[in-house]
Amino acid sequence: MRAYSTAHLAVELPEGHPFPLYKYRGVAEALRGLLPILPAPEVPREALYLAHEAAYLERLFTEGLSREESLRLGLPFSPSLLRRALFAAGGTLAAALDALEGGLGLNLSGGTHHAFPNRAEGYSLFNDVAVAVAWLRREGFRGRVLVLDLDAHQGNGTAVFFQNDPSVYTLSLHGERNYPLKKERSDLDVGLPDGTGDEAYLLALEGALEQAWDFRPEFVFYNAGVDVLKGDRFGRLALSLEGVRRRDERVFRFVKALGVPLVVVMGGGYNRDPRLTVEAHAGTYRLALSSLA
Known part of the structure; x- marks a missing residue:
């Protein structure tokens, strides 16, 4: 078992x-000593072209983003930003191959679910999960895939990638009034009111997982954003650390019952207390290891 990281970039x-x-x-650093943490590999350009539109990629690699596009992204475009995005997507792809082989793959990055096939948005240049799914398909995996997105924001880009793909089920549990203002159509969208706490959140999650079970997924990608925590700058929900732990526990129990490979990607987390963001993210990976490794 190993994990991939972009911490060196x-x-x-x-x-x-x-x-x-x-x-x-x-x-x-919080996970060091529990498992080997490797620098994420750069994603093959070929993998990006399997998922994203060629015109978008070619412009990105030659011209970068315009000022208007950078504003939509929320980040100023730079060669270092592009480089990091390439390695973050590579970490998810490597984790997916690990999951196929050993049941669990971990990327301590990724979850860039706002990237569309033809544009960047919301801190997301590439949609790492869509790229990994496209690569798995090219390599011959034909199973049903569940993208379980529990970031506080709807995975709008991911929804668009798979809207016409019956072999992929997109589930997004998110703040209804939060970014993005215009929601796309996932297979299952569960919008929550501002300030939703542990019990209401977990009840909503339970119902959503029951519906996802009927899809009988054979591979799961889990976007484990911790911007659901109370005090997050952008999340608008109000889970406690214990609530996040119970969320993750329920997800891992669900995956274990299915008996299918799982990839965990980091997703969002912007707490006003940085220590809480790190603690919550690290707790997700620790629990994945103790529950499924």
């Missing part, structure tokens, strides 16, 4: 920018 950001670069190094 720097990104040029304006002073005070809210993107939480600190958490990638923090989570890797």
